[in-house]
Amino acid sequence: MQNVLVTGGAGYIGAHCCKALAEAGFTPVSYDNLTTGHRDFVRWGPLVEGDIGDRQKIADTVRDHQVVAVMHFAACSLVGESVVDPQKYYLNNLAGTLALLAGLREGGCSRFILSSTGAVYGEVPSGLISETLDCKPINPYGASKWMVERIIADYRAAYGLSAFCLRYFNACGADPSGVIGELRDPETHLISRAMMALQGHAPDFAIFGDDYPTPDGTAIRDYIHVTDLAAAHVLALRLLLEGHAGGSFNLGTGSGFSVKQVLAAIAAETGRAVPWTIRPRRPGDPAELVADPSRARETLGFVARHSDLATIVRSAWAWHQLAHPAQS
Ligand code: UDP
Secondary structure, three states: OEEEEEEOOOOHHHHHHHHHHHHOOEEEEEEEOOOOOOHHHOOOOOEEEOOOOOHHHHHHHHHHOOEEEEEEOOOOOOHHHHHHOHHHHHHHHHHHHHHHHHHHHHHOOOEEEEEEEHHHOOOOOOOOEOOOOOOOOOOHHHHHHHHHHHHHHHHHHHHOOEEEEEEEOEEEOOOOOOOOOOOOOOOOOHHHHHHHHHOOOOOOOEEEOOOOOOOOOOOEEOEEEHHHHHHHHHHHHHHHHOOOOEEEEEEOOOOOEEHHHHHHHHHHHHOOOOOOEEEOOOOOOOOEEOEOOHHHHHHHOOOOOOOOHHHHHHHHHHHHHHHOOOOO
């Protein structure tokens, strides 16, 4: 069995990747400080409790577990929060990742997969976003990830780091087992918030902006099922183990849906209309982010198989009914 260190393994995407790793024959070693992660999400391998900024502990963990590669999910990931509190994002996502990379060098691990984001691109011309576009992030979250991608490029050239930077578009959905899913406090993501509104847990649910230059005025995103994201990580890992140097890749579907289209899909699945009001645009939100997924298809062999809106909504709704029972 080969051990893979998974920072943020007790979080939403990290836990789904741990499950996919175990199913692919690897042992995921979760490394998490449990500030936002959930101890009971760690089910497929050991948990090491620690901060990514603890360089010595990272080096020790890499040596103790003879780690062959690292998947790095531990990060702050809320666009709106990053605008209000950029320091939190630069300390955790940038300084924290620098310490992590230093610990990995000390421990002797040179294969790395970064949880990056479509937010590195910023406000883009309409149409599919390919990796050839310049990255001009418009919020501190996207900027923090872009800076890390730049650092990784330098480490690749200077230290021989092999690294994939996987730029997720909108992660959503949940594993059908019902034991892991999106669970955070406060919850800010569209699909989870809308479902919490249906359950009576988010009475202030609103659409942020209906004046975007899109067909129905609401912002368009590319929603990708977390199970598909996890599968892409395993594909990237296998390439690293075969000696691939890595690179930056979009993980999306190539199809965009507006906020109102997502709410309609939720109504179709649950049989209930989500109650919403309109509020102003959320600072830092671009009008449209839709991936061109062709580079990941060609290099990783990645195809999204669970990311049609109906499957996403069905799996998320099943999870939400377990995680947040409706208020009686
Ligand atoms: N959104 C919304 N109401 C909410 C949460 C999100 O209208 O309660 C919108 C948000 O402005 C964006 C889209 O839904 O256009 C997706 O936002 P989310 O926070 O899920 O992901 P992000 O794109 O910020 O990573």
